[in-house]
Structure formats: C-alpha cells, structure tokens
Amino acid sequence: MKTLIFAVNILLPLAYAGTVWAYAKAFFKNSILAKKIKTPLLAVTILVHAAYLLARTVLFDHPPITTIFEIMSVIAFSIAFSYRVIEYVTNTRNTGYFILILPFIFQLISSVFIQDLTDVRSVLRSHLLGAHVVSAILGYSAFAISAVYGFLYLMLYHHIKSNRFGVVYENLPNLEKLEGLAITAVFSGFVLLTIAIFVGLIWLPRAFENFSYFDPKLVGTVIVWALYGTGLISKRAIGWQGRKIMILSIVAFTVSVFSMTVINIFFSGFHRFY
Amino acid sequence: MELCLIGINHRTALVDVREKLWFSDEELRSVLSVLKAKYFSECFIISTCNRTELYGIGDNVPIEDVIRYLLEFKSVSNPETRGALYVLRNCRAASHLFKLASGTDSMIVGDIQILNQVKTHYNLALESQTTGTYAAKLVQTAFHVGKRTRFETSICEGAVSVSYAAVELSNKIFSNLAEKSALLIGAGETGEITAKNLVARGVGRLTIANRTRSKADELAGSIGGASINFEDLHAHLKDVDIVISSVNSPTYIITADQVRRTMRERSNAPLLIVDIGVPRNIDPEVNKLDNVFVHTMDSLSRIVDQNMNRRRTEIPAVNAIIFEELSSLVHWFESLQVNPTISDLREMFESVRADEVKKHINRFAKDDRELVEIVTKRIVNKLLHLPTTNLKNGTGSGDSIDERHSRIDAIRTLFGLHKPADNGADRSASEKTSHE
Numbered sequence: 001m002k003t004l005i006f007a008v009n010i011l012l013p014l015a016y017a018g019t020v021w022a023y024a025k026a027f028f029k030n031s032i033l034a035k036k037i038k039t040p041l042l043a044v045t046i047l048v049h050a051a052y053l054l055a056r057t058v059l060f061d062h063p064p065i066t067t068i069f070e071i072m073s074v075i076a077f078s079i080a081f082s083y084r085v086i087e088y089v090t091n092t093r094n095t096g097y098f099i100l101i102l103p104f105i106f107q108l109i110s111s112v113f114i115q116d117l118t119d120v121r122s123v124l125r126s127h128l129l130g131a132h133v134v135s136a137i138l139g140y141s142a143f144a145i146s147a148v149y150g151f152l153y154l155m156l157y158h159h160i161k162s163n164r165f166g167v168v169y170e171n172l173p174n175l176e177k178l179e180g181l182a183i184t185a186v187f188s189g190f191v192l193l194t195i196a197i198f199v200g201l202i203w204l205p206r207a208f209e210n211f212s213y214f215d216p217k218l219v220g221t222v223i224v225w226a227l228y229g230t231g232l233i234s235k236r237a238i239g240w241q242g243r244k245i246m247i248l249s250i251v252a253f254t255v256s257v258f259s260m261t262v263i264n265i266f267f268s269g270f271h272r273f274y
Numbered sequence: 275m276e277l278c279l280i281g282i283n284h285r286t287a288l289v290d291v292r293e294k295l296w297f298s299d300e301e302l303r304s305v306l307s308v309l310k311a312k313y314f315s316e317c318f319i320i321s322t323c324n325r326t327e328l329y330g331i332g333d334n335v336p337i338e339d340v341i342r343y344l345l346e347f348k349s350v351s352n353p354e355t356r357g358a359l360y361v362l363r364n365c366r367a368a369s370h371l372f373k374l375a376s377g378t379d380s381m382i383v384g385d386i387q388i389l390n391q392v393k394t395h396y397n398l399a400l401e402s403q404t405t406g407t408y409a410a411k412l413v414q415t416a417f418h419v420g421k422r423t424r425f426e427t428s429i430c431e432g433a434v435s436v437s438y439a440a441v442e443l444s445n446k447i448f449s450n451l452a453e454k455s456a457l458l459i460g461a462g463e464t465g466e467i468t469a470k471n472l473v474a475r476g477v478g479r480l481t482i483a484n485r486t487r488s489k490a491d492e493l494a495g496s497i498g499g500a501s502i503n504f505e506d507l508h509a510h511l512k513d514v515d516i517v518i519s520s521v522n523s524p525t526y527i528i529t530a531d532q533v534r535r536t537m538r539e540r541s542n543a544p545l546l547i548v549d550i551g552v553p554r555n556i557d558p559e560v561n562k563l564d565n566v567f568v569h570t571m572d573s574l575s576r577i578v579d580q581n582m583n584r585r586r587t588e589i590p591a592v593n594a595i596i597f598e599e600l601s602s603l604v605h606w607f608e609s610l611q612v613n614p615t616i617s618d619l620r621e622m623f624e625s626v627r628a629d630e631v632k633k634h635i636n637r638f639a640k641d642d643r644e645l646v647e648i649v650t651k652r653i654v655n656k657l658l659h660l661p662t663t664n665l666k667n668g669t670g671s672g673d674s675i676d677e678r679h680s681r682i683d684a685i686r687t688l689f690g691l692h693k694p695a696d697n698g699a700d701r702s703a704s705e706k707t708s709h710e
Contacts, residue, residue, distance in 0.1 A: 032426060160446060161561065163573040165580050169446065170432070175544065176449040239541035242565040 001059055002116070008052045013111050015045040016076070016104035023096035027171050038096060042084055049077045049107075060116060065133045072110040074134075076103035078141040086145070086181065094171045095181075099148050128203040136196035136221075140256060142189030143228070147253035149182035150246040157243055179242065182249055183235065190228045197225060220259030227252040275315075277412070278335050279367035280344070280359060281327035284381050287358035289323075294350045297321040299398060305347055306404040313340050316406040318399030318413075320374075322391050324381055329371065331408045337361055368412060368603060372596040375416040376423040377430060384429040384585040389420045415603050422595045429588040432581030437467040439577040440548045441475055443569060444516050447546050455479035456516040458499075459507055459527065461489050464550050465520030470497050472516065481514065483507040485521070508532055512539040517547040519555040530559035533566055548574070612665050615682050618691040619661070623654045661685070 019041045025034035053074065056064045064070040080103040087093055156172045159165070172178065200218075205211045212218075231248045234240040240248075282295050297305060302319055309317045314330035321327075328344070341359060345351070362370055373379040377386040396413045399405045424430055433439040448454050456477050458469040461484045473480055480499030483506070484490035490501035502510060511517070511532070521527060528547070537545065544565045549556040554570060561568035627650050638646050665681065685691070 030428060156446070160443070160567055163569070163576060165573075165577045170584070174445060174449055175447050180449070241542055242544055244542070244564065 001055065005052065005055050005059065005116075008048060008055075009111050009114065012045070012049060012052060012073075013104065013108040015041075015048060016080070016100065016107050019045050020097060020100050020104050023100055027094055027097045028167055030171075039084075039087065039093070042080065042087075042096070042100070046077070046080050046084055049073075049080065053077060063130050063133075065130070065137075067115060069110045069114040071133070071137065072106045073114065074137050075141055075144075076106035076110065078138050079103045079106070079144055082138075082141055082145055082185075086185075090177075090181065092173050092177065092181065094173060095149070095152060095178075098152055099145060102144055102148070126203065126207065128199060129207075132196055132199040132203055135192045135199065139189045139192030139196055140260065142185045142192060143224075143249075143253050143256055146182045146185035146189060146249050149178050149185060150249040150253075153178040153182060153246040154243065154250075157246075175242070179246065182246060183232075186228055186249055186252075187232060190225070190232060193221070193225050193228070197221060216263045217259070220255075220263045224252060224256040224259055227255060275331065275333055275408075276335065277364050277367045277408070278314075278330045278332070278337060278340075279327060279362040279370055280330075280337065280341060281325060281362075281370075282355070282358050282360070283325035283327070283379075286360060287355070291355055291358055292324070292326070294355060295321075295326045295344070295348055296323075297326060297348075301347075302395070302398055303402050305344070306399055306402045308343070309340065310404040312343070314404075316409040317404050318396050318409055320388075320392055320395045322388065325374075327370075327374075329367065329409070329412070331406075365600060365604065368415075369596060369600055371412065371416050372419040372599060375420040376592045376596060377420075378589055378592050382434050383582065383589070384431075384434070386420055386424065386430055389417065392416065411603065411606060415599050419596060419599050422599075423592050426595065427588045427591045429585050429592055432577075432584060434578055434581055434585070435467075436550070436571065436574045436578060437464060437471050439574040439581075440468045440518065440550075440569070441471045442577065443548070443567075443574075444472065444477075444546055445475075447544055447567060448515060451475050451477045453478055454515040455481065455513060456518065457507065457510055457514040458482045458493075459504075459517065459519040459555070460484055460521035460551065461486075461493050462520035462550070465518050466493060466497070468518050468548065468550070469493075469499075472518075473497055473499070477516070481510060483510070508536075511536040511545075515543070515545060517545070518550065519547065520550045521555055523551065523555055524553065526557040527555045528560065529557045530563065533560045533563055537563060537566065550574070611682060615685060615691065616662050616665055619685060619689060620658060622689055622691060623658055627651065627654050 019038065022034045022038035022041050025031040026038050053064050056070070064074055080100060083096065083099045087096065152172055153175060155168055156175055156178065159169050160175070173181075204218075227248075231240075231245060231252060234248070235245055282292055284292070297319060302321065306317060306319065309328070309330060313335055314332040316332075317328065317330035319326065319328045328340070330340070341356065341361075345355065370379070371392075374388055375386070375392065377384040377388070380386070380388060392413065396405065396409070399409070433442040444451065444454070451472070454477055456469065456472050456479070458465055458480065461482070469480060469482070480494075480497070482490040482494045482499055482501045483504050484493070484501070485504045487501065487503060490504075493499075494501040508528070511528070517528075519527065533545070533547075542565050544567070547556055547560065547566065547568045549568060549570045552571070556568055558568070560566055631646060631650055635643055635646065665685070
C-alpha cells in the first residue's frame with residue numbers, strides 16, 4: 001500500500017502536467033487530438049487523486065490535512081474537481097489550461113515535500129476540525145478559480161479594447177460568461193468560508209485554552225471574508241459589474257494568499273498546527 | 275471508364291467570361307440529356323455565379339467534342355472562353371470536387387454554401403436520369419468531405435465580412451443576444467447589413483434612428499424593429515447594449531461626456547459601439563471609458579483578416595481529409611473491378627473441374643462418385659483461396675494501386691478471362707486513375 005501511495009505521489013504531478021499540456025494544446029494550437037483527450041485525461045487524474053487522498057487517510061489514520069503539503073494536495077484536488085464541475089455544468093471547455101495550472105503547481109510542491117506521518121496531534125483528529133479545514137480549503141479553491149476567471153476577464157477585456165484579436169479573443173468565452181463564472185465562484189467561496197469561520201469559532205475556543213479573537217490568522221481570514229462580502233454586496237446593491245468587480249476579486253484573492261502564507265509563516269499564534 | 279471534369283471558375287475567368295457559360299435549370303436538363311446520349315454514361319453539371327463544371331463518366335471521352343458542343347450550345351465563339359476552360363481527369367477531377375465541397379476552392383476560403391448548390395444540381399441530374407452508381411458515390415463522398423471538414427477543422431469558423439465581424443464582436447462581449455438591444459444610427463448599407471445580421475442572430479430588440487425618419491420607418495418595417503427620431507438617440511443610449519453608427523457627419527455624434535452620463539444611468543453595464551461611419555461618428559475618447567468598447571472599420575477589417583489567415587492555416591488539415599476520402603473512393607472503385615475478376619476466375623475453374631469430372635466420372639464406382647465431386651471441389655477451392663485473398667486484400671506492404679491493377683490484368687490474361695462486362699471498371703480507366 002505504501003509503495004503504491006509513493007508511486008501515485010510521483011505519478012500525480014505528471015498526470016496534472018499531461019492534462020495541462022492537453023488543455024494548452026487545445027487552446028493555443030487548436031489541436032483536435034488534445035480537444036478529444038483533455039476532458040477524459042482530467043477525469044482520470046481526478047479519480048486517481050481522489051483514490052490517493054483516500055488511501056492516505058486509511059493508511060495513516062487521519063485525514064490528509066495535518067501538514068501544509070497534505071493540504072496543498074487537497075487544494076489541488078478541490079480546484080481540479082471544482083473546475084471539472086464548472087466545465088460540465090456550464091459547458092465552458094476553453095479555460096482549463098489557466099485553471100489547471102494551479103493544481104499542477106500545488107500537487108508538484110506537495111509531491112516533493114510531503115511526509116508520511118502516522119503520529120499527529122490529537123487536536124488534528126477532531127471531526128469539527130475536518131469540517132473547518134475542508135470548508136476553508138474548498139472556499140479558498142473557489143476564490144482561486146474566481147481569481148483566474150477574473151484574470152481571464154481582464155485579459156479578454158484589454159484584448160477587445162486594444163483591437164487584439166488573436167488566440168485569446170478567439171478561444172476564451174465571452175466577457176459576460178467569464179464574469180458570471182467568477183461571480184459564481186466568489187459566491188460559493190464566500191458561503192464555504194462563512195461555514196469555515198462559523199465552525200472554527202465553535203471549535204477553536206473549546207480546543208485551545210489560549211484562544212484569541214485577535215489571532216493574526218483569524219483576523220486575516222475575516223478581512224478576506226469581508227472583502228469578498230463587500231464585493232458581493234457592491235454588485236447587488238450598487239450594481240458594480242465588469243472590470244471593477246473583476247479587479248476586486250483579484251485583489252481579494254491576493255489578500256487571501258497573503259493571509260494564508262505570510263501570516264501563517266511569520267505570525268505565530270495558537271492557530272498554527274504544523 | 276474515366277471521370278472527366280470540364281470547367282471554368284473565378285480563378286480562370288472574370289465574370290464577363292464566366293457568365294457566358296452559366297446554365298439555367300432548363301438548359302441543364304437539355305444539355306445533360308444530350309451529353310449522356312452522346313458522350314457519357316453518367317454526368318452532372320454544377321453551374322453557379324462563380325463556376326460552371328461538368329463532371330462526366332465514360333469511356334474514351336472525346337473531350338474536345340464535348341467542349342465544342344458546350345460552347346455551341348451557349349453560342350460562345352471567342353477563344354478567350356476556350357482558354358479559360360480547364361480539364362481534369364480521374365483522381366484530379368474527384369479531388370477538385372472534394373476541394374469544392376470543403377470550401378478550399380471557394381472565393382472565400384471555408385465558404386461551403388456551394389454544397390447546397392452541388393446538391394441541387396446533382397438532384398437535377400438525378401431527375402434527368404443522367405447519373406448512376408459512380409456519380410452517386412462521387413457526390414456522396416464529396417458531402418462526406420464537407421461534413422468532416424466542418425467538424426474536424428475550423429476552416430469555416432470566424433467572420434469573413436465586416437458586418438459579421440461586428441456580430442462576432444458582440445458575441446465576445448455578451449452571452450445571450452436575445453437579452454440585448456441594439457441601436458442602428460443611420461441607414462447606410464453596411465450598417466443595415468450589420469443590423470440584419472444581429473436580428474438574424476436573435477438580438478432582443480432593434481431601434482433605428484435616421485435623419486430622415488421615413489427611411490428609418492421603412493427599414494424598421496423591413497428588418498423588424500422600432501424607429502425613433504434622430505434627435506432622441508442620446509436619450510435611448512442608456513437602454514441599448516449595442517450601437518451601430520454609420521452616418522455622414524463632420525462632427526462626432528456621440529461624445530465621451532454623453533457616454534459617461536449614459537454609463538452612470540445604465541449602472542456601468544457593458545456597451546459595444548460599432549462605428550462604421552467615415553469620418554468617424556464616435557469620439558475616440560469614448561473607448562477609454564470603463565466597460566465601453568468602441569470599434570471602427572479598421573478593427574473589424576482586422577478581425578476579418580485574421581479569420582481569413584486562420585482559415586488558410588487549416589488548408590493542410592483539409593487536404594489530409596481529402597486525401598483520405600480520395601483513397602477510400604479509389605479503393606471502392608478497385609473493389610468493383612476485383613470482384614468480377616474473382617467471380618470469373620472461380621467460374622472458369624469450376625467449369626474445368628465440372629467438365630473433367632463429367633468426362634471421367636464413369637471410371638469411378640457409383641459409391642465413390644459423390645466423393646469425387648467433393649474432393650475436386652475442395653482442390654479447386656484450396657487452389658483459389660490464396661489468389662482470391664491476395665486479389666481482395668493485396669499482398670502486403672508496398673502494394674500500390676498500379677501493382678494491384680497489373681495483378682488483375684495478369685490473371686485475366688493468363689487465364690483467358692473476358693474483361694468485365696460494362697461494369698465501369700476496365701483496365702485502361704483504372705490505369706489512368708492510378709496515374710492521375
């Protein structure tokens with residue numbers, strides 16, 4: 001079992017690389033073969049990844065959320081899976097390259113640095129923690145997807161404005177669709193992050209004696225949540241749309257990356273497990 | 275048996291020469307009957323504004339006589355027309371039809387509207403009873419080429435006219451044109467065509483503003499939509515998503531300040547403005563505003579040029595499809611030739627066997643005679659098994675069409691078999707096919 005997990009750990013970045021390659025060939029070179037194989041390739045990669053995460057959970061007796069590199073693998077999976085769902089539901093098949101490059105990078109880093117831990121802190125075996133972390137990961141994955149769609153929107157926007165009618169103009173979905181996809185992803189991410197914060201606020205004070213509402217990670221998360229919330233309210237109440245709202249989604253995602261990385265690494269608090 | 279193509283098209287002649295060889299439906303009916311009676315076993319003619327092409331199948335076709343007949347029928351005597359005619363045979367002729375079907379021979383690369391015309395003219399020949407198995411297979415393969423080209427390549431994709439480029443642009447900004455409304459300012463030709471295309475693509479609402487109100491009313495009536503006074507167009511800007519402007523005006527008819535106010539009123543919802551007026555109708559500063567996209571004739575022409583270039587890059591992929599379909603057509607043609615040869619060979623062997631058995635059967639005991647029949651039939655079958663298989667499938671790698679025809683010819687000569695009776699597959703024709 002351990003050998004199999006080791007082999008899949010090496011295989012997964014390769015599978016993501018192959019999938020990204022197929023999506024890139026389909027987008028930039030209009031390759032018929034790539035167009036045919038890209039979605040099945042992604043489906044197989046997602047299935048293998050799901051089996052890998054399940055196998056790790058069973059073999060090491062804890063969900064794969066105990067180290068930053070395990071979490072990276074879960075993020076890679078959730079982005080790839082969410083993208084496949086978007087592709088299926090909206091029939092938007094031309095944006096895969098830009099989205100799937102994220103799971104490829106996350107999984108590559110995870111595969112290189114991941115460790116096989118069997119002994120983890122008891123606090124990391126809590127079910128509430130599972131719900132808290134999974135909803136947070138899914139939420140941030142949705143934000144990542146919204147940021148990519150926001151980026152694609154801005155790219156197409158500038159291409160149309162500046163009369164550049166090349167590959168980007170030809171192959172990307174229209175601006176309204178890209179905006180719709182980004183907003184849907186922001187809304188899904190906002191709901192999931194709300195759940196993560198809510199579950200966290202129930203579980204954290206119980207699990208940690210030194211719990212503080214001014215913990216940097218908690219404050220950072222609430223700022224991210226507030227930014228996305230403001231964006232959604234602005235869209236609904238003030239009627240913001242187009243470029244402005246897409247810039248806001250990218251700014252909010254940049255802040256969330258900052259919150260997840262810099263704050264997590266440099267500001268030590270109770271809310272840090274590894 | 276050979277396939278001949280005699281034609282004239284936009285590449286070989288200007289319209290004043292081409293039009294002299296254009297055939298009406300009535301003319302086609304009478305010409306096809308004569309051609310079939312005198313020169314071909316099967317024939318059909320495609321006659322459109324860009325080309326007239328005669329596809330005929332027959333033995334030892336006197337091409338010059340056919341050309342002379344066609345020119346006489348249309349009362350054309352000038353040598354210029356004769357010079358513009360081209361003649362292609364067999365594979366080249368079939369390949370030309372496939373290029374036509376794929377849109378690579380069209381005036382605008384990728385335009386496959388010609389397929390409908392091929393269908394119409396083939397049906398006309400069918401009604402006139404001048405077609406048969408070969409023409410049917412040829413046209414059927416041409417349609418298959420057209421279908422594969424559409425689905426397997428992007429040679430037909432992308433707008434190739436300025437008016438369609440404007441529609442393509444609106445499709446790059448908006449998801450559903452049915453939910454959008456458009457405003458046409460002026461009633462110029464390009465603007466009118468663009469508006470018509472938008473309506474054809476299902477734009478939700480069209481409003482027309484023209485300095486002469488009656489003209490706007492008339493246009494609104496003909497393409498569907500409402501008309502407004504020219505002076506009221508600024509008040510309507512907030513209600514529309516697409517503006518097409520094509521008026522003659524020495525000053526800008528829409529300024530940046532007006533659009534800025536409009537954008538506030540429409541909650542900054544995207545606005546596409548297509549300015550096809552000369553001099554420009556829209557202040558270029560408008561394009562600097564958020565969510566406003568201004569495009570002129572120059573940018574639309576750029577879209578058209580890029581689409582044309584992209585279509586051209588698909589030609590090698592289309593040629594690969596044509597080659598595959600041509601090979602399959604040649605294979606089909608060969609099979610028509612192989613089957614009669616196998617049948618003749620078996621018949622000949624069976625006749626020798628039956629004669630010999632008949633001659634000597636009395637030498638065998640009555641009980642053994644049935645066995646003799648069985649054994650001799652088995653010997654003949656075993657002797658013919660390998661040659662039959664090789665004739666059908668070839669002998670393996672490097673088995674060219676020429677080699678297969680030589681083999682069929684050798685078998686027919688060695689065993690003294692008659693040439694296939696009027697099945698359209700004699701050796702000379704196949705030889706020519708293979709060489710083209």
